[in-house]
Amino acid sequence: MKTIIEPFRVKSVEPFRMTTRKEREAILRAACFNPFLIHGRDVMIDLLTDSGTSAMSSEQWAGVMRGDETYAGSESFYRLRDVLHDLTGFQNILPTHQGRASERILFELVGGAGKIVPNNAHFDTTRANTEHSGAEAVDLAIPEASQPRNRHPFKGNMDVGALEALIRRVGRDRIPVVMMTVTNNTCGGQPVSLENLRAVRKVCDAHRLPLFLDACRFAENAWFIRTRERGQGGRGVREIVREMFDLADGATISAKKDGLVNIGGLLMIREPGLFQRACNLLILTEGYVTYGGLAGRDLEAMAQGFREVVEDDYLGYRVRGVEYLGEKLLASGVQVIEPAGGHAIYIDAAHFAPHIPRDQFPGQALVCGLYRIGGIRSCEIGSVMAGPGRTPAMELVRLAIPRRVYTQSHIDYVAEACGELYAQRDELRGLRIVEGPEVLRHFTAKFAEI
Numbered sequence: 001m002k003t004i005i006e007p008f009r010v011k012s013v014e015p016f017r018m019t020t021r022k023e024r025e026a027i028l029r030a031a032c033f034n035p036f037l038i039h040g041r042d043v044m045i046d047l048l049t050d051s052g053t054s055a056m057s058s059e060q061w062a063g064v065m066r067g068d069e070t071y072a073g074s075e076s077f078y079r080l081r082d083v084l085h086d087l088t089g090f091q092n093i094l095p096t097h098q099g100r101a102s103e104r105i106l107f108e109l110v111g112g113a114g115k116i117v118p119n120n121a122h123f124d125t126t127r128a129n130t131e132h133s134g135a136e137a138v139d140l141a142i143p144e145a146s147q148p149r150n151r152h153p154f155k156g157n158m159d160v161g162a163l164e165a166l167i168r169r170v171g172r173d174r175i176p177v178v179m180m181t182v183t184n185n186t187c188g189g190q191p192v193s194l195e196n197l198r199a200v201r202k203v204c205d206a207h208r209l210p211l212f213l214d215a216c217r218f219a220e221n222a223w224f225i226r227t228r229e230r231g232q233g234g235r236g237v238r239e240i241v242r243e244m245f246d247l248a249d250g251a252t253i254s255a256k257k258d259g260l261v262n263i264g265g266l267l268m269i270r271e272p273g274l275f276q277r278a279c280n281l282l283i284l285t286e287g288y289v290t291y292g293g294l295a296g297r298d299l300e301a302m303a304q305g306f307r308e309v310v311e312d313d314y315l316g317y318r319v320r321g322v323e324y325l326g327e328k329l330l331a332s333g334v335q336v337i338e339p340a341g342g343h344a345i346y347i348d349a350a351h352f353a354p355h356i357p358r359d360q361f362p363g364q365a366l367v368c369g370l371y372r373i374g375g376i377r378s379c380e381i382g383s384v385m386a387g388p389g390r391t392p393a394m395e396l397v398r399l400a401i402p403r404r405v406y407t408q409s410h411i412d413y414v415a416e417a418c419g420e421l422y423a424q425r426d427e428l429r430g431l432r433i434v435e436g437p438e439v440l441r442h443f444t445a446k447f448a449e450i
């Protein structure tokens with residue numbers, strides 16, 4: 001059978017309001033053509049992000065009731081620690097309120113002026129925390145990562161030759177840590193192969209450098225390894241996950257992705273001295289080491305989420321669901337980054353609306369078009385997000401798919417709306433910014449149509 005059905009029954013529903021095109025036109029204008037300024041209640045299908053937007057299972061909700069709110073030594077923490085130890089082999093595990101809190105602690109410890117941190121591609125907050133410490137963040141993605149139609153199966157990989165060249169050029173003493181982001185969000189949710197992780201580990205060993213994973217989407221990455229990498233098809237997801245973490249000296253994790261929760265993060269560090277210093281910093285700003293800024297109920301939901309995310313039925317449905325949307329868009333002529341990544345489909349907006357010059361933000365025009373036509377919220381990843389004076393490699397619109405939230409009919413509806421908009425693409429109009437900050441302007445900028 002071809003249809004991959006959702007491997008769950010719906011037990012509780014959250015109705016959304018069906019808006020008309022006329023209503024959406026007024027809402028979009030009131031929000032100055034920036035969907036970040038639209039209220040959630042006015043969105044029908046929200047594909048703004050896959051972060052913190054998952055639906056929790058009945059077992060996770062049961063965990064919420066079990067949450068132990070003891071300040072020190074909460075049973076919920078020990079349950080979470082056991083689940084993660086079992087999955088990753090790590091002993092030293094700290095909860096944090098979300099991924100960027102783990103990054104802030106890590107880079108306060110290992111960053112600093114004059115330091116250089118290589119990554120396959122830094123996510124925004126990882127880059128920001130690295131730079132905030134005074135260090136320089138360097139992206140070393142393989143060249144295929146910036147070729148939208150190149151169907152390389154592991155476009156998230158790091159360019160190992162470029163890593164070696166960087167170490168030779170700047171010297172190992174300036175590099176406190178090498179990072180690998182799995183999957184590689186910045187390059188389209190593209191996976192990293194086990195072969196690449198092993199090769200990076202080898203380089204780190206040769207130069208005695210620690211390797212850390214930014215492992216928000218480790219389970220989706222493991223699924224891609226199993227289904228795309230030669231020789232991995234016969235292995236279980238848990239076994240692959242374990243090997244990924246065995247190759248690392250530490251990890252920062254936003255549990256808002258593959259933890260299947262709405263809030264939470266983790267910091268894992270093998271080296272006892274560094275771990276102890278992280279504990280001290282955690283207490284300073286997040287909370288005691290057995291809750292890290294979260295409630296006991298959040299820790300329970302995380303523990304159960306990390307159990308569920310590595311199940312074959314879930315991962316098969318998850319990855320296929322995203323790929324299905326990509327296939328439908330390609331079939332209607334809409335160019336997307338190929339192959340599909342793990343958590344989102346990225347539309348090539350420059351191809352979609354070639355009549356809109358880059359300085360009139362084709363991605364933002366497409367985002368507005370999708371809201372108008374179908375009440376669908378998406379996110380521009382192009383010249384608006386890059387900020388003034390920077391020209392990004394591509395003008396993209398990201399359709400991020402929340403986990404276990406939308407059914408196949410919702411996804412069919414999204415594909416239809418994209419197809420219809422593509423048929424009327426000549427009517428899309430460029431935009432200009434009428435008000436906006438210099439930094440992170442995509443969140444608050446106000447636009448007018450040209």
Ligand SMILES: Cc1ncc(COP(=O)(O)O)c(C=O)c1O
Binds near residue numbers: 051098099125126265
């Ligand atoms: C690859 C990656 N790293 C780090 C983060 C930061 O996590 P958080 O939003 O939980 O702070 C994100 C969030 O989207 C991410 O995608």
